[in-house]
Amino acid sequence: MRPANEVAIQQFDFNEDLFHEFQDLHYAKEFWPLVYILSDGKIKEAYVGETTDAYARMSSHLRNEHKQKLTAVHLITSEKFNKSATLDIESNLIKYISADGQYKLLNANIGLANHNYYQKQEVYWHIFKTIWHKLTAKGLTKHSIEYIDNSDLFKYSPYKSLSREQLNGLMTIINCLLSEKHDRIVVEGGAGTGKTILAVFLFKLINSDNEDFNFKEFGEDETEFIERIRLLKEKFHNPKMALVVPMSSFRNTLKKVFKNIQGLNANMVVGPAEIANQKYDITLVDESHRLRRRVNLGAYFGSFDKACEKLGLDKHNCNELDWMLMQAKKLILFYDENQSIKPSDVPKKDFDYLKAQDSTKNAHLKSQFRVKGGNSYIDYVTRLLKGDLRKNEELYQAKHYELTLYDSIEELVAEIKLKNEKHGLSRLIAGYSWKWISKKNADAYDIHIEKTQLKWNRVSDDWINSENSMEEVGCIHTTQGYDLNYTGIIFGHEITYNKDRGRIEIIKENYHDKNGKNSIRDEEELRSFIINIYQTILLRGIKGTYVYVCDANLREYFAQHIAAKYTPTLSIDPIELIPFENCVPLYNLQAAAGDFSEPQNVDDFDWVPLPSGYNPSKDLFACTVIGESMNKIIPNGSVCLFRKYSGGSRDGKIVLCEHTSIQDPDFGSGYTIKEYRSKKHIDGEQWRHASIVLKPVSFSDQFQDIEIVADELNSFRTIGIFECVIEMD
Numbered sequence: 084m085r086p087a088n089e090v091a092i093q094q095f096d097f098n099e100d101l102f103h104e105f106q107d108l109h110y111a112k113e114f115w116p117l118v119y120i121l122s123d124g125k126i127k128e129a130y131v132g133e134t135t136d137a138y139a140r141m142s143s144h145l146r147n148e149h150k151q152k153l154t155a156v157h158l159i160t161s162e163k164f165n166k167s168a169t170l171d172i173e174s175n176l177i178k179y180i181s182a183d184g185q186y187k188l189l190n191a192n193i194g195l196a197n198h199n200y201y202q203k204q205e206v207y208w209h210i211f212k213t214i215w216h217k218l219t220a221k222g223l224t225k226h227s228i229e230y231i232d233n234s235d236l237f238k239y240s241p242y243k244s245l246s247r248e249q250l251n252g253l254m255t256i257i258n259c260l261l262s263e264k265h266d267r268i269v270v271e272g273g274a275g276t277g278k279t280i281l282a283v284f285l286f287k288l289i290n291s292d293n294e295d296f297n298f299k300e301f302g303e304d305e306t307e308f309i310e311r312i313r314l315l316k317e318k319f320h321n322p323k324m325a326l327v328v329p330m331s332s333f334r335n336t337l338k339k340v341f342k343n344i345q346g347l348n349a350n351m352v353v354g355p356a357e358i359a360n361q362k363y364d365i366t367l368v369d370e371s372h373r374l375r376r377r378v379n380l381g382a383y384f385g386s387f388d389k390a391c392e393k394l395g396l397d398k399h400n401c402n403e404l405d406w407m408l409m410q411a412k413k414l415i416l417f418y419d420e421n422q423s424i425k426p427s428d429v430p431k432k433d434f435d436y437l438k439a440q441d442s443t444k445n446a447h448l449k450s451q452f453r454v455k456g457g458n459s460y461i462d463y464v465t466r467l468l469k470g471d472l473r474k475n476e477e478l479y480q481a482k483h484y485e486l487t488l489y490d491s492i493e494e495l496v497a498e499i500k501l502k503n504e505k506h507g508l509s510r511l512i513a514g515y516s517w518k519w520i521s522k523k524n525a526d527a528y529d530i531h532i533e534k535t536q537l538k539w540n541r542v543s544d545d546w547i548n549s550e551n552s553m554e555e556v557g558c559i560h561t562t563q564g565y566d567l568n569y570t571g572i573i574f575g576h577e578i579t580y581n582k583d584r585g586r587i588e589i590i591k592e593n594y595h596d597k598n599g600k601n602s603i604r605d606e607e608e609l610r611s612f613i614i615n616i617y618q619t620i621l622l623r624g625i626k627g628t629y630v631y632v633c634d635a636n637l638r639e640y641f642a643q644h645i646a647a648k649y650t651p652t653l654s655i656d657p658i659e660l661i662p663f664e665n666c667v668p669l670y671n672l673q674a675a676a677g678d679f680s681e682p683q684n685v686d687d688f689d690w691v692p693l694p695s696g697y698n699p700s701k702d703l704f705a706c707t708v709i710g711e712s713m714n715k716i717i718p719n720g721s722v723c724l725f726r727k728y729s730g731g732s733r734d735g736k737i738v739l740c741e742h743t744s745i746q747d748p749d750f751g752s753g754y755t756i757k758e759y760r761s762k763k764h765i766d767g768e769q770w771r772h773a774s775i776v777l778k779p780v781s782f783s784d785q786f787q788d789i790e791i792v793a794d795e796l797n798s799f800r801t802i803g804i805f806e807c808v809i810e811m812d
Contacts, residue, residue: 090161090210092217097121097156101141110160111137116169118159118176118214121150122186122223128153128345129186129223133173135166149189149292157223159214168207174244175211182237185225187345190242191291233507235548238566239279239340241287248450249281255446256285257311260365260413261318267414268444269437273461274622275453278417279564282326282369283340285415289315289322289365290346322364326352327407329373332544333564337369355403358410359390366411370564372423372434376402379427379598404429404437424559424616425599426608453566453625456484464621468614470586472644479645482782485569485627488645490638492532492573495631498648499571502627503553509569510547511537511556512620514613515596516575516633530556532573532633559616562623570624574632578613580640587637589613648720666690669705669722694724694809702727705809706739708756712779712786713737717756717808725803733759737805740777742791743798756805757789775799 095104105111114135121144122129130150134140137158144150159172181188218224231237245253252270259268272278326341328334331354338349355374358366368374377398380387391398394409407414420431438445454460456479463479463486466472479486489495496511503509513530520527521538528536537556540546546561556573577593580586589610594600603609621628630645632638660666669689691705705724708717716737717723725739738759757777773793779786791799 089163090159090213090217092214092221093158093160094221095156095158097141097145097154099145101156102138105137108137108158108160110158115160116164116166118164118169118172120157120159120176120180120218120223121153121189122155122157123153124155124222126152127186128189129180130189131173131176131180132190133169157218157221161210163207163210168210171207172211172214174242176214177242178237178240179215179228179231180224181242181344182231182234182240183224183226184236184343186223187343188242189345191287229507233568235336236340236343239283239337241280241284241344243280243284245281245284246277246450246452248448249277249284252281252446252448253285253288254308254311255444256415257315259415259444261311261314262444264442265444266412266442267408267416267437268446269416269418269434270446270448271418271420272448273419274422274619275461276448276450277452278419278448279337279369280452281448282367282415282417283337283344285367286324286326286341286347286351287344288312289319289324319364323361324351324365325358325363325367325411327355327358327366327368327371328352328564329355329368329370329375329403330560330564332546332561333370335544336565355406356386356390358403358406359393362410363412365413365415366407367415367417368407369417370422371404371407371416371418372420372428373563374403374407374429375427376429379425379601381598402429402433404433408437421615422563422619424563424612424619425596426601426603426612427598454484454622455626456481456486460484460486461622464618467641467644468587468618474643476644483626485629486645487627487629487648488638488641489629489631489648492535492631494648495571495573495629496535496537498629499569500553502569506568506626508547508567509571510552510562510567511571511573512562512623513556513558513573514575514577514594514617515558515599516577516593518595530573532631559620563619565623566625567623568625569627569629570620571629571631572617572620574617574630574634574637574641576633578617578637579634580636582636582640587614587640660690660692662690663701664699666692667703667705667724669707691722691809694807697724697806700726702729703806704803711783712781713756714782715780717805722809723756724806724809726806727803728801733801733804734761735759737780738777738801739803739805741800741802742795754802755789759801 093108095101109115110117116133116135117137118131118133119137119140120129120131130144130153132140132144141156164172177188177190180186181190212228215224215228226234256268256270259265270278270281326337328337334352334354338352341347341352342349375383375387377384377387388398390406391401394406396405396409407416416434416437418434420434423431437443450458456463460479460481463472489498499509499511517530517539519539520529521541525541527538529539530537538554540549540555540557540561541551542549543561546552546555546557547565547567575593577590577595579588579590581588587610589606591600591606591609594609594613599612600609603612629648630641632641662668667690669691671689693699693703697703703724703726705722708721708723709719711719728738736759737756739754739756740759742753742755755777758780760776760778775791775796777789777791779788
């Protein structure tokens with residue numbers, strides 16, 4: 084445990100008397116790297132910075148017309164600080180305080196971020212969390228770091244460093260805005276390539292003073308970039324800007340984000356029809372593949388026709404892309420043809436025509452930022468849905484991403500709920516294969532699979548963050564544009580696999596989105612939309628995607644290419660099993676591969692077949708391993724074979740251990756599975772255990788060693804040595 088006093092936060096009044104206070108602070112007098120926060124609790128504004136010259140920096144801020152209205156300064160100091168650490172802590176404070184939502188920051192951007200330095204994770208992330216807790220105690224922050232990580236304010240914050248690819252894209256956009264030749268730019272990028280973050284960053288850049296930007300992020304291009312920004316702000320002084328978002332739910336989410344960013348406001352985020360009311364200097368359209376034409380618009384027909392009338396356009400021969408082109412002096416379109424999902428979407432040919440014009444500049448974003456599986460996962464999903472994967476091709480596996488096929492909808496639902504409890508932001512999403520009955524009858528269930536009954540989302544606006552979302556199933560319309568940690572995807576009865584043709588096909592009568600299929604005469608077009616829908620929702624999960632397939636043919640096809648999560652079937656006919664000859668006992672304890680399990684007794688057991696290659700023995704037994712701390716070797720939920728420990732070296736082996744002193748022995752013992760390491764005390768020819776260390780073997784770094792010290796060794800024993808994971812039929 085690190086000492087709590089490794090970091091201090093001291094508060095002073097932010098005025099000229101501050102420098103007298105600094106005379107007693109050696110961190111200020113001796114030019115020590117430190118971090119500071121300027122704030123005012125009444126106007127709820129703040130500024131975060133770092134410096135090695137507190138005197139000079141505070142003097143500068145007191146002369147600044149914006150910062151001099153702040154009333155308090157909080158100096159964050161530590162003997163462990165160095166320049167790299169304070170830069171990192173500064174950038175994290177800006178990101179998290181902004182997303183916390185209690186203060187609006189005067190900072191323009193964070194400048195340097197995500198750079199690595201010695202002991203960044205081992206030491207300084209712990210120090211940052213300590214700082215955050217102290218700021219919460221002082222009332223400067225409100226939410227936990229874990230809560231903020233899952234918030235929209237954090238995900239779409241402009242206070243994030245851009246990747247090199249995004250910086251290049253930003254430079255291309257700025258050059259286009261300065262160009263007399265190009266009036267519009269089409270930025271193409273798949274789901275998760277950071278288009279929305281780039282959009283918010285651009286708005287913040289144009290609507291902030293240059294003073295607080297750290298342009299060193301741009302490396303060798305710093306001087307050129309500063310000059311470009313100067314020219315941009317000369318050309319567009321206080322420009323009228325709009326961020327157009329076609330989907331109402333995602334639009335309202337971004338309105339909340341803009342409302343909490345200094346220099347931006349919710350009115351900057353508009354729907355397509357609002358563009359008809361006035362012209363804009365700069366219009367940026369996010370998710371522009373969802374701009375509409377006059378097809379299957381339902382209640383939106385009236386608004387569409389009114390906008391056309393205002394603009395003097397023939398409503399039958401125009402679309403919302405035409406509106407954007409008319410009303411924007413400079414137009415930026417973020418576009419992904421693979422996320423067009425309805426016949427009302429502006430056709431791809433219209434964008435192709437636009438991209439071919441001399442007045443259009445084209446750019447691309449390719450790197451994946453949402454999905455931890457990266458571009459390899461995106462490519463695998465694309466090939467899977469296109470039918471391009473070979474039958475015997477190696478299954479997708481990634482160190483930091485889970486792609487799993489479930490054969491039980493009940494297990495899929497349970498796993499998503501479990502992931503939501505642990506990580507948050509884990510939801511079920513399905514294809515439009517069931518009618519929305521519960522819309523009119525709240526007691527009815529829409530989705531019936533096996534013995535499981537589920538309901539569609541009750542609300543469409545910000546459903547992911549709604550109160551009942553964990554008990555419901557979202558669709559493409561309530562999830563497109565959003566990030567999730569884990570997704571459970573249900574492939575419905577409208578999609579199947581044709582074994583003879585070797586391709587995915589659709590069953591039109593089982594597709595129940597009326598606005599998604601009415602007016603479509605070409606079934607191939609509907610197939611394209613439905614595949615786009617599934618590809619889009621398969622790219623929502625940051626950490627993992629779990630899949631359940633209703634159609635038998637499609638399930639069989641997916642099973643060839645997605646690792647399966649099958650429920651072990653233990654109800655084998657006892658007549659076929661001969662104890663200790665072809666089967667071993669499966670004890671009812673569930674070894675906790677994460678820490679010692681809850682108290683439990685080993686009273687009853689079932690039988691499981693003995694794996695091939697093992698001779699029958701009463702020393703062999705099996706139990707279920709729960710947890711992720713050994714997942715490099717033992718997947719969560721696996722049934723494992725062990726051999727009773729009867730002596731000999733255990734060092735470096737995986738062992739099943741019992742520790743009776745952690746819980747009351749009358750109610751059972753605690754168990755865990757870990758890699759065994761022994762620390763010995765040697766005295767001449769004699770030795771004894773000084774301690775035993777149980778080490779996790781996990782893809783995740785969240786699991787810590789468990790150390791059993793000398794005083795606890797009497798309550799510790801090794802029950803078994805791990806042999807293998809039993810493959811259940």
